[in-house]
Structures are given as C-alpha cells and as structure tokens.
Amino acid sequence: MEAFAIYLEGIHNPHHRARTEEVLTWVAEKYPSLEPKIAWNQPMFTDHGTYIIGFSVSKHHLAVAPEKAGMNHVADAIAQAGYDHTKELVRIKWEDPVEFSLLEKMIEFNIWDKADCKTFWRK
Template sequence: MENYRDYLQAIDNVDHRLKVESVLQWVCDTFPQLDTKIAWKQPMFTHQGTFIIAFSIAKHHMSVAPERVTINRFSDEIVQSGYDHTKELVRIKWEKPVDYSLLERMIAFNIKDKEGYTAFWRK
C-alpha cells in the first residue's frame, strides 16, 4: 500500500478516497503475492511481471481495468452486479457497493490465465 500513498492523498473527495483505499487494501490482503505500483497514473497490480488489474477514478465512478479478455469472460456477472463496462474497464459508480466476490474471481482468473506469461499485456 505504500506505493499508493501519494495517489490516495491526491483524491480530494474523502468518501471516494476511502472507498479506493479500501479496495486497494483488500486486493493487497487477499492477493499478497501481487506486486503493487503506479503506472499510467493509476494503482496497478502485477504478478511475475505481467499485468493483473488496475484501478482509477473518475467524477462519477471508480474504474476497474482487468483487460478485455477478463471483461468479456465476466460480462454477465459485471452487469448483474449493477455495473456497466466498456471493452477495457468496469465502472463502479461511487454510490454502488463493491462486489468483492466478483473482483476476487476476476483477479484469480487473471493470475491463473496469465501463469507463465512473459509479456506485460495480453496480445
């Protein structure tokens, strides 16, 4: 979480900051094998040098970016959780609760699916 301190402090809205901090801490606690860093101005988690998931903020939502393959695989569950998504990210509106079970399945899928993967992004 140390890598994310400056990012979190820059979030002006206290409620948004606390929500993002809670999600990032949960990922760190649930997947301690993941590495943390800021890249492309957003908190990112990697595993053995490959991208797993990233988070960012917007005015009306927190964005979750697990890569297109993962969004395609979990599209129905994303919608069932009350979120919308594009090809590259999931939008969790600030007033919506975080579906940690869905996040856990998406992250676990990426870790397993990218095991032994040598590139940062999927090709």
C-alpha cells in the same frame, strides 16, 4: 499500501479516497503475492511482471480494468452486478456497493490465465 500513498493523497474527495483505499487494501491483503505499483498514474497490481488488474478514479466512479480477456470471462457477473462497463473496464459508481466477489473472479482468472505470460499486456 505504501506504493499507493501519494496516489491516494491526490484524491480530494474523502469518500472517493476512502472507497479507493478500501478496494486497494482488499486486493493487497487478499493477494499478497501480487505487486502493487503505480504505472500510467494509476494503481495496479502485477504478477511476475504481468498486469493483473488496475484502477482509476473519476468524478462519478471507480474504474476497474482487468484487460479485455478478464472482462469477457466475467461478463455475466458484471451484468448481474448492474455495473456500467466498456469492453475494457467496469465503472463502479461511488454510491454503489463494491462486489468484491466480482473483483475476486477477475483477479483469479487473470492470475491463472497469465501464469505463463512473459509480457506486461496480453498479446
């Protein structure tokens, strides 16, 4: 979590900071082979140099971005969780519970789908 320490310090709302740290810690512990990093001023995890999942914080929610292919793969689960979303990200309101099983599906799909990917983003 050292990679995210400065980012987390910059989240002024203690509840938002704790929730973000909880999610980032869960990913790091569940997927120790993923590399935690900050890019574009956002915490993310990569695998062999390719993007797997990223997060960002706003006033009303924690955004989760697994790329469009990752979103498409879990579209039904996103709807079932009741999360607001766009084509590229899921918005988890601060007062809503985090569906870790949904994050797991996103991450595992991206690890599998991008196993042979040689670029940061899908082409």
